[in-house]
Amino acid sequence: QITLKESGPTLVKPTQTLTLTCTFSGFSLRATGVGVGWIRQPPGKAPEWLALIYWDDDERYSPSLQSRLTITKDTSKNQVVLTMTNMDPVDTATYYCAHSLEYSSAWYGMDVWGQGTTVTVSS
Amino acid sequence: EIVLTQSPGTLSLSPGERATLSCRASQSVSSSYLAWYQQKPGQAPRLLIYGASSRATGIPDRFSGSGSGTDFTLTISRLEPEDFAVYYCQQYGRSPLFTFGPGTKVDVK
Numbered sequence: 001q002i003t004l005k006e007s008g009p010t011l012v013k014p015t016q017t018l019t020l021t022c023t024f025s026g027f028s029l030r031a032t033g034v035g036v037g038w039i040r041q042p043p044g045k046a047p048e049w050l051a052l053i054y055w056d057d058d059e060r061y062s063p064s065l066q067s068r069l070t071i072t073k074d075t076s077k078n079q080v081v082l083t084m085t086n087m088d089p090v091d092t093a094t095y096y097c098a099h100s101l102e103y104s105s106a107w108y109g110m111d112v113w114g115q116g117t118t119v120t121v122s123s
Numbered sequence: 124e125i126v127l128t129q130s131p132g133t134l135s136l137s138p139g140e141r142a143t144l145s146c147r148a149s150q151s152v153s154s155s156y157l158a159w160y161q162q163k164p165g166q167a168p169r170l171l172i173y174g175a176s177s178r179a180t181g182i183p184d185r186f187s188g189s190g191s192g193t194d195f196t197l198t199i200s201r202l203e204p205e206d207f208a209v210y211y212c213q214q215y216g217r218s219p220l221f222t223f224g225p226g227t228k229v230d231v232k
Contacts, residue, residue: 037221046211047160047168049221060220063124096167100215107215109158109173111180116167 002026004036004097004114011120012087018119022080022097029055029075033103036080037110038071040093048093052100053080089121125150125217127224129210135232142199144227146212151192156215159188159197162226163208171210172197199229207231 008020020038027034037052051071052060061069070083080097095117098110126149136142146157154175160168170179172188175195185200199206212224 039221046225047213047223049219049223052220062219064219098167102215105155106174107156107158109170109179110160110168110213110221111170111173113167113169 002099002112004099004112006095006097006114006117008095008117008119010118011122013123014088014121016087018082018084018087018091020082020084020095020097020117020119022082022114024078024080024097024099027099029053029073029078029080031055033101035100035102036073037098037100038080038082039096039098039110039113040091041096041116042090042093047096050084050095051082087121092119092121094118124219125152125214125222127212127214127222129212129224129227131227132225133228133230135230136202137232138202138204140202142197142202142206142229144197144199144210144229146190146195146197146224148193148195148214150217152195152214153216154191157188157190157195158213158215160211160213161206161208162211168211202229 004024034055038050041047053071068085073080098113101108128147130145157175159172162168176188209226209228
């Protein structure tokens with residue numbers, strides 16, 4: 001059974017750096033085709049994809065946020081970490097991590113999501 | 124940059140009725156890379172459909188997906204009380220790597 005859980009601060013000040021950790025179980029981030037992504041969702045709005053890291057260390061970022069994001073993985077700890085610099089009140093949202101699988105030119109969706117962690121940016 | 128548009132914004136229906144939700148892409152999307160999600164208040168999105176028409180594990184067969192190119196459809200054949208929620212389409216592979224649509228809310232008439 002695949003599970004993911006996000007952790008990190010619930011409140012950050014403007015201009016600070018946000019660091020979120022996704023701790024997962026039930027799969028290996030060494031397995032071909034596996035990725036872990038970060039998605040955020042401001043209150044009342046649609047989800048917005050932020051970043052994804054693949055099993056082969058390939059990192060992908062949302063073009064509009066790329067300059068502020070870094071995604072890393074620690075396969076020994078089964079963790080993926082997202083850092084977002086220069087936080088602003090508009091970054092207030094629920095942040096999710098999710099498992100993604102692509103194999104043999106087929107993508108199987110973001111099939112398992114964490115419960116999400118709410119981050120508020122305020123002074 | 125690819126943009127997904129969903130219509131209608133809100134669909135007001137009664138239990139037992141058929142729901143038809145549309146997702147239109149600004150550029151052609153491979154059917155292999157189009158997914159649909161359901162989200163209820165306070166919950167994470169839940170994968171319903173991947174590859175435009177394949178149901179995810181545990182998804183009832185009243186949910187079906189179809190379409191190709193720039194036009195995709197999610198159909199709920201007979202609405203159950205637990206199906207009233209917001210539905211998002213998502214594409215994978217174009218720039219940006221993932222894009223979500225704005226969502227369609229299915230509420231009780």
